[in-house]
Amino acid sequence: MHPWLEHQLYLTRRQFFGRTGLRLGSVALALLLGDKAQAAAAGERVFPPLRGLPHFAPKARALIYLHMNGGPSQIDLWDYKPQLKALFDTNLPDSVRMGQRITTMTSGQARLPVAPSMFKFSQHGQCGRWVSELLPHTARLVDDIALIKTVHTNAINHDPACTFVMTGSEVPGKPSLGSWLAYGLGSESNDLPAFVVLTPNWKSKAAAQALFTRMWSSGFLSTQYTGVALRSVGDPVLYIQNPPGVQPTNRRALLDTLVQLNERNYERLGDPEIRTRIAQYEMAFRMQTSVPELVDISKETPQTLRMYGPEVEKPGTFASSALLARRLVERGVRVVQILHRGWDQHNNLPSDLRLQCEDTDQATAALLADLKQRGLLETTLVVWGGEFGRTVYSQGTLTATNYGRDHHPRNFCMWLAGGGIKGGVCYGETDDFSYNVVENPVSINALNATILHCMGIDHVAFRFKFQGLDQRLTGVEEVHPVTELLA
Secondary structure, eight states: OOHHHHHHTTOSHHHHHHHHHHHHHHHHHHHHHHHHHHHHHTTOOSSOOOTTOSSSOOSOSEEEEEEETTOOOHHHHTOOOGGGGGGTTOBOOHHHHTTOOOOTTTTTOSOOBBOOOOSOEEEETTTTEEEETTOHHHHTTGGGEEEEEEEEOSOOSHHHHHHHHHHSOSSTTSOOHHHHHHHHHOOSOSSSOSEEEEOOOOSSOOOOOOOOGGGSOOTTSOGGGSOEEEOSSSSSSTTOSOOTTOOHHHHHHHHHHHHHHHHHHHHHHOOHHHHHHHHHHHHHHHHHHHHHHHHOOTTSOHHHHHHHOTTTTSTTSHHHHHHHHHHHHHTTOSEEEEEEOOOOOSSOHHHHHHHHHHHHHHHHHHHHHHHHHTTOGGGEEEEEEOSOEEEEEESSOOOSSOOOEEEEOSOEEEEEEETTBOTTOEEOEEOTTSOSEEEOOEEHHHHHHHHHHHTTOOTTTOOEEETTEEEOTTOSSOOOOOGGGBO
């Protein structure tokens, strides 16, 4: 469209009256920006929570979400089913499947042979939790962990399942969990974003599902609440360094001029995204100092680095990301999301799953222990899980030493630890085939309601008006926090 004609579209009656009102609004915006600059200089919060939030005293002030993208096998890690060994290579009974849908990747198989886990399980902690040999480091901390065996989802394919677990809806366009928290609770850091995303590499070299930005998008909320993804290669943020010859004072003068230009646009158009743009320019300027300091781990003690494992000093590894997660929440970041790919094991599960656990187990346990020894675990909620589980039957050829597993949405395992969570708890139970929930099902939205509760938020009252509806992270169906998990 021609720019002049596009401009005329704004000269409607509504826009005319809006513009006259916005002349006072521009003055208010200038005052607001001045207040934020003064607040930052005084060490006060630049982005405080919404009025009235939190709804009640929170147990957790920060969230670290460890997403194992692809769907970890609950049967091989947490849901111990020793009786399956006697049923090796027998057909999955129809009475267990009960006609439930399966993916097209296995629906054409002549049979669905039962594949018991080939990994050994043993009991750990005072709670006596059964844990796979693949998770020896996490197993030592089971008394700090609340395990849920009965999480279930509506989606059977990765994209809608990931969208559902991260946004509470299979329909794209909704805000992610991290964005909701950034919107409602603001940020305790003036120099780092409220919501940071890390996407480490993985060892198995197996094909992995794509990561869509909707998993950390702000959806219909302002884009200032979108997660900021730190890069694993090169500078964590593009253009974080000034070009040669550009001094910080020059950059500051440039931003001040951009603010003035954007204020004029806001006065003319009233687009709230212009206000977001101004705030993001300011945050980018502050990140030029805060991000290099964040990723400089040279002052970490040798003991701390050893705890996270040999790959902690390699940028882009899960171990490096886990340490950065601790450093981020230590600096007041509200939400850190680590998305580790490669957990979609349709074949070669025994070898690939072992590599995935080698990537993550030691660093996950180190993160919990590190937070605990610093007194941060009491106020930091840590969540671990994927978008669905894996089938008890083998996809493709089953042998004594190799098998694959298809997607399984009916039940899978997730765990929580830290702020507001009762350690050593195991909630829910599955049938003998880890195929159906037999006790205490937990929906994705009930899990999200529990996370919000730990952060001091009543999920029913936490709403945003959009398209004529009071939108919620937890959807429109009635759900409740899982109180049995709460300390």
